[in-house]
Amino acid sequence: MTDLADTEPTAPAPTAATAVGISNITKRFGDVVAVDDVSLDIADGEFFAMLGPSGCGKTTTLRMIAGLEFPTQGSLTIFGQEVGTLPPNKRPVNTVFQNYALFPHLNIFDNVAFGLKMQKVPKREIGTRVGEALELVRLGHMAMRSPTQLSGGQQQRIALARALVNSPKVLLLDEPLGALDLKLREQMQGELKDLQRSLGITFVFVTHDQEEALTMSDRIAVMDEGRLLQVDPPEAIYERPVNRFVADFIGQTNLLRGTVEDHDVVCLANGARVPLATGLPKGTEVSVILRPERASITERSQTPPGRSAVDGVIEGATYLGNAIVYRVAIDWMEIDVREENRPDARRHQRGDEVTVSWDDRAVAVVAE
Amino acid sequence: MTVTEAPPPSSGPTTAVADDGDAAVATPEFEAAAEKAKSRRGFLIALPAYAYLVIFFAVPLVIVMIYSFGTRNRFGDTELSGWNLDAYRKLTEPLVRDILFRSLWLAILTTLICLVVAYPFAYFLATRTPMVRNLMLVFVMIPFWSNFLVRNFAWRVLLGTDGPFSRMTEAIGLGETRILFTPTAVVLGLVYGFLPFMILPLYASIERIDLGLVEASRDLYASGWQTFRRVLLPLSMPGVIAGSILVFVPSLGAYVTPEILGGAKTTLMGSYIVTQFLTARNWPVGASLSFTLTVIMLFATILYFRKGGRTL
Numbered sequence: 073m074t075d076l077a078d079t080e081p082t083a084p085a086p087t088a089a090t091a092v093g094i095s096n097i098t099k100r101f102g103d104v105v106a107v108d109d110v111s112l113d114i115a116d117g118e119f120f121a122m123l124g125p126s127g128c129g130k131t132t133t134l135r136m137i138a139g140l141e142f143p144t145q146g147s148l149t150i151f152g153q154e155v156g157t158l159p160p161n162k163r164p165v166n167t168v169f170q171n172y173a174l175f176p177h178l179n180i181f182d183n184v185a186f187g188l189k190m191q192k193v194p195k196r197e198i199g200t201r202v203g204e205a206l207e208l209v210r211l212g213h214m215a216m217r218s219p220t221q222l223s224g225g226q227q228q229r230i231a232l233a234r235a236l237v238n239s240p241k242v243l244l245l246d247e248p249l250g251a252l253d254l255k256l257r258e259q260m261q262g263e264l265k266d267l268q269r270s271l272g273i274t275f276v277f278v279t280h281d282q283e284e285a286l287t288m289s290d291r292i293a294v295m296d297e298g299r300l301l302q303v304d305p306p307e308a309i310y311e312r313p314v315n316r317f318v319a320d321f322i323g324q325t326n327l328l329r330g331t332v333e334d335h336d337v338v339c340l341a342n343g344a345r346v347p348l349a350t351g352l353p354k355g356t357e358v359s360v361i362l363r364p365e366r367a368s369i370t371e372r373s374q375t376p377p378g379r380s381a382v383d384g385v386i387e388g389a390t391y392l393g394n395a396i397v398y399r400v401a402i403d404w405m406e407i408d409v410r411e412e413n414r415p416d417a418r419r420h421q422r423g424d425e426v427t428v429s430w431d432d433r434a435v436a437v438v439a440e
Numbered sequence: 441m442t443v444t445e446a447p448p449p450s451s452g453p454t455t456a457v458a459d460d461g462d463a464a465v466a467t468p469e470f471e472a473a474a475e476k477a478k479s480r481r482g483f484l485i486a487l488p489a490y491a492y493l494v495i496f497f498a499v500p501l502v503i504v505m506i507y508s509f510g511t512r513n514r515f516g517d518t519e520l521s522g523w524n525l526d527a528y529r530k531l532t533e534p535l536v537r538d539i540l541f542r543s544l545w546l547a548i549l550t551t552l553i554c555l556v557v558a559y560p561f562a563y564f565l566a567t568r569t570p571m572v573r574n575l576m577l578v579f580v581m582i583p584f585w586s587n588f589l590v591r592n593f594a595w596r597v598l599l600g601t602d603g604p605f606s607r608m609t610e611a612i613g614l615g616e617t618r619i620l621f622t623p624t625a626v627v628l629g630l631v632y633g634f635l636p637f638m639i640l641p642l643y644a645s646i647e648r649i650d651l652g653l654v655e656a657s658r659d660l661y662a663s664g665w666q667t668f669r670r671v672l673l674p675l676s677m678p679g680v681i682a683g684s685i686l687v688f689v690p691s692l693g694a695y696v697t698p699e700i701l702g703g704a705k706t707t708l709m710g711s712y713i714v715t716q717f718l719t720a721r722n723w724p725v726g727a728s729l730s731f732t733l734t735v736i737m738l739f740a741t742i743l744y745f746r747k748g749g750r751t752l
Contacts, residue, residue, distance in 0.1 A: 139658075140659070186660050238660070
């Protein structure tokens with residue numbers, strides 16, 4: 073999870089141009105405010121994810137970029153051009169739909185060629201471009217088949233080819249991997265990432281799977297109940313969430329409540345003092361974000377300097393295969409601690425009295 | 441059931457069920473018998489409908505065919521002894537040909553108008569919320585709650601020269617509107633009468649289409665018209681075909697509407713056949729015309745089914 077910057081090649085830095093400019097966009101459906109005054113800029117060449125629970129407004133926002141919905145108010149630009157009320161067939165944008173929406177009465181070739189045909193591209197060129205698009209998703213041999221004869225993963229790739237063949241300026245993906253099984257999903261995540269990198273097109277990706285967002289994107293926009301909470305690269309979202317919701321939604325976390333005692337001390341609910349520079353006024357209610365993998369379990373012992381600790385009792389353990397998550401009951405709550413399933417690691421038993429400690433620099437803090 | 445032998449000692453507590461020992465054991469013979477029983481059941485369930493169709497459709501059709509080969513004698517009775525095709529020669533007469541082609545033309549026109557009117561309405565219906573949809577479907581079917589004759593007479597009142605429509609055009613200075621007793625009136629009446637038969641199958645067909653495909657089509661640069669032509673129409677073809685059959689076939693043989701709204705000047709097949717049977721008492725001719733109509737309808741139906749029958 074950590075330190076991957078050293079192992080993976082860095083993605084090309086997005087250019088300065090803004091691919092999609094969303095400015096104070098609000099969308100109301102009757103009384104319901106689906107998107108509430110959202111503003112963000114998506115850079116050209118960026119792999120941008122919109123993340124949040126169901127109903128948070130991420131899909132509605134995507135549909136407004138596509139032109140399938142019109143904003144109630146606000147401005148939407150694509151490469152500087154105001155498109156807020158343009159119909160979808162007039163925007164240089166293509167969408168990969170959640171259920172693929174392949175035309176069942178057309179074969180694969182005609183499905184992929186559809187957009188080109190509508191743009192009156194000459195027949196020969198259509199043939200070439202469709203061939204290339206199918207090769208890109210490695211399904212060239214399926215051109216004459218019917219969509220119903222394809223598996224879910226293959227349909228997804230065709231939906232992708234159908235969108236990309238039009239060389240859109242922005243590609244929109246609405247939870248495209250949701251219907252795939254885990255192995256296939258992970259494989260497609262890698263393929264999509266590679267594709268985006270080689271094509272250099274801006275990808276805007278909607279998902280409710282935070283792990284997917286963390287894996288694939290250059291930046292993530294976290295939304296909840298129509299509001300935009302945070303827009304940052306994955307590492308910043310994970311390490312420095314801006315509020316409780318973001319901290320809780322991304323990854324697993326323990327939220328230890330406390331109050332600010334001094335400019336660099338937070339007092340936890342059980343009275344323990346942890347050194348944390350918050351920059352918040354004294355008395356502010358905060359939550360300390362302790363990720364389960366950042367905590368370690370030891371026997372009851374003295375806390376070495378640079379670390380903080382609380383005492384607790386093991387309540388239970390969950391075996392995850394690659395790790396074991398212990399539930400530890402401390403004074404006022406239960407916290408999860410994740411330990412790698414190493415052969416030499418000692419397994420803790422229920423009832424063991426232990427100390428949970430963490431590096432002071434490994435936690436973050438958010439205001440309530 | 442008497443137990444013919446003592447139950448095997450190894451069996452568990454005796455149950456109240458028949459103790460034949462091996463009665464419920466599965467065997468290939470049992471499976472074969474069960475399969476046979478299943479298909480026999482299916483046959484028996486369909487039998488009443490089959491019988492009905494044979495007795496009240498196939499047999500009368502054959503009778504009509506037989507009569508069409510007969511001869512009309514001086515007294516207006518039919519002689520079935522000497523079979524001939526004289527009755528079919530009537531079809532070569534210009535009067536009869538005119539009537540036949542007029543009937544065909546009006547039936548086709550009615551079907552086309554119904555299609556053009558019903559399709560947008562069915563699409564609109566399919567894109568409403570369920571509550572609105574159900575309400576509107578009820579409205580579409582309300583005419584069936586009233587008498588067909590009464591509805592046709594209502595049109596007669598509407599289209600007459602002292603009817604509201606004519607009064608309105610007189611008031612604006614366009615003079616009387618003489619639609620009644622013209623082919624236009626008949627088509628209007630037929631369209632009105634058969635429109636629900638076009639709306640309902642169309643609606644059922646369109647409702648089944650994943651409307652996300654319409655969004656995908658728009659996303660791929662198609663205009664509204666192109667989306668209709670290349671996505672909606674092909675996918676709703678079963679509904680178009682079903683609706684067309686349901687409108688064309690009855691329109692071709694229509695009797696009540698042409699009689700009430702068409703008048704003497706617009707004679708269609710339905711009326712002419714009735715005249716042959718009742719007034720002219722020429723049953724062979726009436727039979728031959730009826731049979732000809734039936735064959736045309738059969739061909740049309742087969743053609744339709746061939747064209748779009750895969751998905752019907």
